[in-house]
Amino acid sequence: MNAPAETVSSGFRRRLLALTRKEVRQLLRDRSNLMMGIALPIVLILIFGYGMSFDVKNSLVAVVMEDHSPTAIDAIAGLPLSPYFSPVMVASMHDAQLLMQQDQIDGIVRIPPDFSRALAFGSARIEVVVQALDANRARTVEGYLQGALEQRVVVQIDRAGGHLSQAGPRVGSVTIEPRMWFNAANNSSWFLVPGLIVMIMTLVGAFLTSLVMAREWERGTLEALFVTPVRPMEILLAKMIPYFAVGMVGLILCLLAAAFLFHVPMYGSLLIILLCSVLYLFVALGIGLLISSVTKNQFAASQLALLSSFMPAMILSGFLFDLRNVPAVVRWIGQVLPATYFMELLKSLFLAGDLWPMIFKNCAILLLYAVLLMAATRAVTRKRIA
Amino acid sequence: MNTTAMFGPFRRLFNICRKELLVILKDPANRALLLLPALMQSLIFGYAATYDLNHASYALLDQSHSRASTDLVMRVDGSGVFTRVATLSNESQIAPIINSQQALIVIHIGPRFEQLLYEGQAAAIQVILDARNSVTASNAAAYLGGIIEQFNEAWRAQLGVAKSPLTINMRAWFNPTLDTRWSFLPSLVATLSMMQTMLLTALSVAREREQGTFDQLLVTPYTPAEIMIGKSVPCILVGLFQSTVILLISVLWFKIPVAGSLFTLYCGLLMFTLASVGIGMSISALSASMQQAMLYTFVLLMPMVLLSGLTTPVANMPLAMKWLTSVNPLRYAIDLIRRVYLEGVGLGTVLSDIIPLLIISAITLPLAGWLFRNRLA
Numbered sequence: 001m002n003a004p005a006e007t008v009s010s011g012f013r014r015r016l017l018a019l020t021r022k023e024v025r026q027l028l029r030d031r032s033n034l035m036m037g038i039a040l041p042i043v044l045i046l047i048f049g050y051g052m053s054f055d056v057k058n059s060l061v062a063v064v065m066e067d068h069s070p071t072a073i074d075a076i077a078g079l080p081l082s083p084y085f086s087p088v089m090v091a092s093m094h095d096a097q098l099l100m101q102q103d104q105i106d107g108i109v110r111i112p113p114d115f116s117r118a119l120a121f122g123s124a125r126i127e128v129v130v131q132a133l134d135a136n137r138a139r140t141v142e143g144y145l146q147g148a149l150e151q152r153v154v155v156q157i158d159r160a161g162g163h164l165s166q167a168g169p170r171v172g173s174v175t176i177e178p179r180m181w182f183n184a185a186n187n188s189s190w191f192l193v194p195g196l197i198v199m200i201m202t203l204v205g206a207f208l209t210s211l212v213m214a215r216e217w218e219r220g221t222l223e224a225l226f227v228t229p230v231r232p233m234e235i236l237l238a239k240m241i242p243y244f245a246v247g248m249v250g251l252i253l254c255l256l257a258a259a260f261l262f263h264v265p266m267y268g269s270l271l272i273i274l275l276c277s278v279l280y281l282f283v284a285l286g287i288g289l290l291i292s293s294v295t296k297n298q299f300a301a302s303q304l305a306l307l308s309s310f311m312p313a314m315i316l317s318g319f320l321f322d323l324r325n326v327p328a329v330v331r332w333i334g335q336v337l338p339a340t341y342f343m344e345l346l347k348s349l350f351l352a353g354d355l356w357p358m359i360f361k362n363c364a365i366l367l368l369y370a371v372l373l374m375a376a377t378r379a380v381t382r383k384r385i386a
Numbered sequence: 387m388n389t390t391a392m393f394g395p396f397r398r399l400f401n402i403c404r405k406e407l408l409v410i411l412k413d414p415a416n417r418a419l420l421l422l423p424a425l426m427q428s429l430i431f432g433y434a435a436t437y438d439l440n441h442a443s444y445a446l447l448d449q450s451h452s453r454a455s456t457d458l459v460m461r462v463d464g465s466g467v468f469t470r471v472a473t474l475s476n477e478s479q480i481a482p483i484i485n486s487q488q489a490l491i492v493i494h495i496g497p498r499f500e501q502l503l504y505e506g507q508a509a510a511i512q513v514i515l516d517a518r519n520s521v522t523a524s525n526a527a528a529y530l531g532g533i534i535e536q537f538n539e540a541w542r543a544q545l546g547v548a549k550s551p552l553t554i555n556m557r558a559w560f561n562p563t564l565d566t567r568w569s570f571l572p573s574l575v576a577t578l579s580m581m582q583t584m585l586l587t588a589l590s591v592a593r594e595r596e597q598g599t600f601d602q603l604l605v606t607p608y609t610p611a612e613i614m615i616g617k618s619v620p621c622i623l624v625g626l627f628q629s630t631v632i633l634l635i636s637v638l639w640f641k642i643p644v645a646g647s648l649f650t651l652y653c654g655l656l657m658f659t660l661a662s663v664g665i666g667m668s669i670s671a672l673s674a675s676m677q678q679a680m681l682y683t684f685v686l687l688m689p690m691v692l693l694s695g696l697t698t699p700v701a702n703m704p705l706a707m708k709w710l711t712s713v714n715p716l717r718y719a720i721d722l723i724r725r726v727y728l729e730g731v732g733l734g735t736v737l738s739d740i741i742p743l744l745i746i747s748a749i750t751l752p753l754a755g756w757l758f759r760n761r762l763a
Contacts, residue, residue, distance in 0.1 A: 032673070032681040040685050047689055051707040052698040054521055059701070100559065101735070103725065106701070125555060132561035133724045135569045136437045136521070137699045142556055142564075143528050191520050207684060211677050299589055300415060302680045306581060307423045310688065315431050320697050322522040324490070325440055330433045347518045348485075355485050 015230050019238030023212075027242045036208055037246035038253075041200045045257040048196040056084055056140045062096040063087045064110040071116035075126070076109065078152040084144040106131055106141050109149070119153070193264045194346040195319035197254045198339055201277060202313045204247040205284020206291070210305035212239050213292035213381075232381040236374075240285050247281045258350070268349030272359060276349070279366045280342040284309075286373025287338075293380045313339040338369045402608060402616030410586070410620055420586075420624055421631065424578050428571065428632040432640055435570035439525040442467055444491040445483050447474040452500035454541075458511075461533050462493065468530075480514060490516050491526055503541070560645075560728040571636040572727040573696045575629050575655075576719035580662045581691070583625035585683050587666025590617045591758075592679035610758045617670075618663050618751075625659035626652075645730030654726060654736060657743040658719040664750030665715070671757035690716050718742050 027033050063076055079087040088105065090096045096108045110127040118124040128145050132138035216222035225235060255273070258264045266273070288305060295301040314320060316330070317339040323331050334340050341362040348355050411417055444462070448455050462468050471489050474480065483489045494512040502509035513530060517523035561568045594600035603613060633651075636642050644651070666683065673679040693700070693707065694716040700708060711717045722739035725731050733740075 030675075030678060032678040032685075035685055036681045040688065043685075043689055044692075047692050047707075051693050051703050051710075053702045054698055056702060101729070101731065103721075127555045127557070129557045129559055132558035132564055133569060133728055134695070134699050135558075135561050135564045135566045137701070138558055138561070139437070139525075139564050142558070143524075146556070191518060203684075203688075208681075211680065215677060297415075298676045298680070299593065300419060302585060302589070302676075303419045303423070303582065306585065306684070307427070310684075311427060311431070311578075311581075314691075314697070315434050318519070321434050321436060322519050324442070324522070325436050325438060326434050330430060333430060334434070348487075351518050352485055357486065 011229075012234065016234050016238055019230060019234060020241045023238050024242045027246070033208065033246070037204055038249060040203070041250040041253050044196060044200060045254060045261070048192050049257065049262050052192055054136070054140070056137060056144065058086045059084055059106045059141050059144075060104065061085050061087050061107045061109060061141075061145070062090040062099055062105045064090050064093050064096050064108060066093075066113040067111050067115040069116040071119060072111045075111060075115070075119075075149065075152055078148040079109070082144065082148050084141075085148070100129070100131055103131075103133075106137070107145060109145065124153075190262075190264050190351065191347060192319075193254075193258045193262050194350045195317075195343060197251065197258075197277065197346055198280075198317060198319065198343050199310075199313055200250045200254055201247060201281055201342070202284050202309045202339055204243065204250050205281050206288040206309040207305050208246065209239065209243050209285050209288030210291045210301045211298055212243075213289060214295055214298045214301040217293075217296035218298055233378060236289060236377060236381065239289065243285060243288075244281060247284070248278075251277050251281070264350055266350055267353040269354055272354060273346070273349050276342065276345050276359070276363060276366070279363060279370060280338065282370040283338045283342075283366055283373060286370055286377060289377045290373055290380070293377050312337055316340070317343045319343055338366055341365050398608070399612060399615060402612060403619040406590070406616050407620040407623070410624065420582065420628065423582070424628045424631050425635070427578055428574055428635045429639065431574060432567060432571050432635065435566055437521055437525065437566045438564075439467060439522065439529055441469065442490045442522075442526050442529075443471045443488065444468050444493055445472040445474055445480075445489040446470055447477065447480065447492060447494045449497040450495045450499035454500040454503050455495045458495070458534075458537050459493075461537055462530070465529075465533055484514060484516050487516065490522065491530070493530075567640060568642055568728060569724065570696075571632075571640055571642055572723045573694075573720045575632045575636065575723055576658060576716060577691060577694070577696055578632055579625050579628035579659070580716055580719070581687055582628060583621055583659060584662050584666040584669075584687060585680065586624060587618070587621040587663050588669040588673070588679040588683040589676055590621065591667075591670040592673050592676045596675050611755055614667065614751075614755055614758060618667060621663045621666065622656075622659050625662065626655060629655050629659070642727075644727055646726035647732070650731075650733045650736065651723065651726045653733060654719065654722040654740060654743075657740050657747070658715055658722070661715040661743045661746040661750065664747045664754060667754035668750050668757060671754050690714050693717065695720050712742070713746070715743055715746050 061079065063079065065072060065076075076087065079085050087109075088099075090099065090108075093108070093110060096105070096110075099105045100108060107128060107130040110129075112118075112125060112127065115124055115126070126149055128142070128149075130138045130142050130145070213222070216225070222235075251274075255270075259266065287308065291304045291308070292301050295304060316323075316334040317337055318334065323334050323340070326334070345359065345362045348358060410420075446459060448459065463470060468491070472479075472483055474483070474492070477494070480492050480494070484492060492514040494514065496509075496511070499509050499511065511534075513527065515523040515527055558564050591600065594603060608616070637644060665686065669682045669686070670679055673682055693703070693711050693714055695711075696716075700711055700717060703711070718739040722736045722743075725736055725739075
């Protein structure tokens with residue numbers, strides 16, 4: 001009674017082992033696979049850590065002084081001290097505009113001729129122009145400029161004992177004490193690096209596997225596999241195992257870089273981060289295999305994988321643009337993407353800690369995706385055999 | 387007789403280009419793949435691309451319960467950006483509501499708020515921000531700062547004190563409302579078309595090689611150079627077509643006005659597409675199978691997109707990375723399109739972008755030709 005059952009299960013193991021060995025060999029034979037699985041994550045880690053940044057530093061700003069009084073000179077004294085700016089003195093507004101058109105500077109600060117006199121009367125004006133070809137950078141520069149200029153004038157007024165503004169009694173004012181939770185230094189690489197893990201897992205999972213089934217269909221070698229005793233599920237599993245390993249290598253590289261290169265804090269537990277990542281890797285592999293089995297054509301598979309993995313994971317998952325700010329329709333599209341849930345998980349796990357309700361909810365959604373995608377791939381593959 | 391001899395080479399080229407174009411377009415699924423993704427992505431990403439804060443949830447912890455604090459809160463509520471999702475009663479409630487992402491911000495007004503204001507001191511309110519996304523958090527802080535500034539002005543006016551002696555007039559050139567979409571869509575014209583064009587080019591020769599039809603092409607009277615031109619021209623046409631689709635969406639759907647001349651824009655786009663096709667061709671010549679062609683393309687595409695200025699500005703990068711971007715055609719293309727599209731500069735001004743693109747084409751296209759010949763031999 002026991003013997004047949006045992007042969008069945010050991011047959012499964014033997015076939016799976018043989019198939020997996022074949023897939024591993026096929027994967028290792030082609031250097032381009034390893035380049036994608038290992039070299040690309042390393043390049044991306046360097047780019048994300050050192051290349052991409054929202055933090056403006058040493059922005060070139062032209063200063064046009066049409067008033068040379070000590071008050072006016074003092075008003076811009078804050079600019080060279082700020083780490084955000086490198087001010088350049090320019091003789092006239094005309095020259096400054098030329099520099100702006102040549103894309104040499106990010107902004108212009110103009111102190112009008114009657115500045116010090118007007119300040120004494122309490123109605124001075126400073127003109128600031130920013131170059132807004134990149135809106136987000138322009139907004140940052142604008143904010144920093146406003147801060148640097150206002151602060152200096154406040155210092156002047158205080159030094160003059162309120163004389164400049166002819167103010168009477170001391171007036172109270174509201175100030176803000178901002179507390180940036182989870183990212184006190186407001187360092188953009190802290191939130192870019194968790195995003196990097198999502199990108200790499202999506203790429204390795206969905207992109208590398210999107211070709212594996214399509215290639216066999218296109219070359220007709222899948223039919224050769226079908227006449228052997230292997231079952232569709234075994235073929236799929238054998239295709240997944242090597243790519244799963246490649247994905248794990250990428251993940252470990254990213255985690256090491258996050259901890260030792262970029263010093264991103266890891267408030268959540270490492271075990272949970274690993275578990276969530278494994279879950280997401282299954283989802284990504286499922287997407288790749290499904291694309292591959294449905295299209296049966298390498299060209300179409302590659303285009304679909306490109307369109308469904310890289311750009312959406314970058315733009316719609318909440319990695320760059322906050323989904324809370326986009327129109328509802330786009331938010332729904334984002335919420336259909338499994339990458340969104342993984343992104344939310346990782347950001348919280350790295351920067352906030354183990355928030356159990358969210359972990360359970362998002363993991364359940366990812367698990368559902370993994371099961372559905374695998375079932376769909378299996379269904380598509382089986383249908384073709386009959 | 388003479389005319390045939392003169393136009394012969396052109397007819398031959400025309401024929402091979404036509405054949406390659408048919409190969410790309412004969413399959414309805416392929417035709418859809420070349421149009422729909424560009425259309426859908428530019429629409430969806432156009433809406434998604436916003437760093438502008440237009441909705442932020444906040445929770446209030448008001449321990450002052452005074453007229454001044456109510457007035458301040460009314461200003462926050464009335465801004466149209468901040469929506470109150472909860473009113474807290476003590477400090478222990480702050481952490482859960484931020485952690486669970488129910489609120490992006492908690493505004494904490496201390497018990498002595500109004501008293502401090504009347505005493506003429508600085509009355510600090512504590513603002514706790516969820517900085518898991520640091521861009522959103524800084525934007526929210528800046529926006530809130532503006533509201534507080536208005537409150538302070540009103541407070542001074544109420545006490546009959548002169549307003550702040552300094553006004554700073556801010557103006558943004560080329561994008562007056564500082565709309566992220568205005569910067570993003572012109573960049574997408576280059577980015578989206580490059581991704582598909584490069585992949586298409588890289589796969590073109592690789593596919594023939596994998597299917598064994600490349601040998602058939604070689605026994606025809608065409609020279610390798612002619613074959614290469616025949617493969618390149620359809621890809622360039624596809625690239626320009628995709629750019630046009632995205633451009634139309636940007637102008638007609640999102641109503642972003644074109645400041646410069648279309649002629650300059652298309653000159654730039656042609657140079658850029660030529661450079662992308664050159665890179666794609668070189669990859670195609672190097673790879674033995676479609677899989678290799680696709681993976682090499684992707685390994686190149688990702689850093690090119692990430693280091694192009696599409697998402698984070700090139701100016702923020704450290705020096706070494708900036709040097710690296712000097713071989714990236716997308717970086718020049720995005721700069722060129724933004725400047726022609728939004729700033730309206732002429733051909734002479736964007737030469738600094740066009741010349742590097744020409745250099746990239748002048749290196750990659752002959753390289754591809756050389757690689758073909760040497761791998762064929």
